[in-house]
Amino acid sequence: MAIIGIVAVDCNLAIGKGGKLPWHYSADMKFFKETTIGNAVVMGRRTWLTLKGPLPDRQNIVLSRDQNLANESLIAMSNVESVLDFARQQEGHLFVIGGAKVYESFLPHIQRWIVTEVPLAVEGADTFMPANFLDGFELYELRQLDQGLRVKFYERKLQNREP
Numbered sequence: 353m354a355i356i357g358i359v360a361v362d363c364n365l366a367i368g369k370g371g372k373l374p375w376h377y378s379a380d381m382k383f384f385k386e387t388t389i390g391n392a393v394v395m396g397r398r399t400w401l402t403l404k405g406p407l408p409d410r411q412n413i414v415l416s417r418d419q420n421l422a423n424e425s426l427i428a429m430s431n432v433e434s435v436l437d438f439a440r441q442q443e444g445h446l447f448v449i450g451g452a453k454v455y456e457s458f459l460p461h462i463q464r465w466i467v468t469e470v471p472l473a474v475e476g477a478d479t480f481m482p483a484n485f486l487d488g489f490e491l492y493e494l495r496q497l498d499q500g501l502r503v504k505f506y507e508r509k510l511q512n513r514e515p
């Protein structure tokens with residue numbers, strides 16, 4: 353089981369505006385689906401609110417202090433440790449899918465980052481990745497998607513890994 357952060361950022365590391373994703377790239381949506389399918393995904397309550405429902409064929413986990421969100425297709429958890437304990441018992445990977453609060457909460461535990469670079473500088477963006485989120489990581493793969501999108505794959509450097 354690996355803990356993998358997956359995010360799309362603009363040129364200024366913006367990821368959101370007005371509680372929404374400030375772009376729509378079908379090539380990235382397809383890539384996101386293919387990459388995460390069959391695994392567990394964890395998201396923050398605000399990101400959950402942007403979805404029409406649980407992401408199909410994935411174990412959906414929402415991080416929130418409000419445990420009433422849970423239903424038969426959604427697990428709600430109130431802290432990072434509970435999510436990690438749960439994920440360790442699963443066969444697949446745990447994908448951390450945002451937003452900013454959740455990326456920040458999982459930062460010390462993330463082993464790999466998958467970062468789509470969106471060729472935009474979004475005006476009025478209000479949600480950003482922490483500036484240092486890739487500190488201690490190294491690039492190991494680069495893939496070109498359609499629509500001018502580049503995906504970069506990073507792995508935590510050996511000396512920065514948890515024992």
Ligand SMILES: NC(=O)c1ccc[n+]([C@@H]2O[C@H](COP(=O)([O-])OP(=O)(O)OC[C@H]3O[C@@H](n4cnc5c(N)ncnc54)[C@H](OP(=O)(O)O)[C@@H]3O)[C@@H](O)[C@H]2O)c1
Binds near residue numbers: 370415432452479
């Ligand atoms: N570009 C991308 O790849 C991408 C991906 C995902 C989201 N986004 C964007 O990011 C924005 C949302 O991000 P956000 O930072 O505002 O919200 P968020 O991280 O989605 O959700 C924040 C909420 O999650 C819960 N939470 C987070 N960390 C927690 C912790 N350690 N323990 C317990 N609960 C925790 C809290 O819920 P409670 O208040 O209920 O306790 C908190 O208010 C939206 O604009 C969205 O579209 C972009």
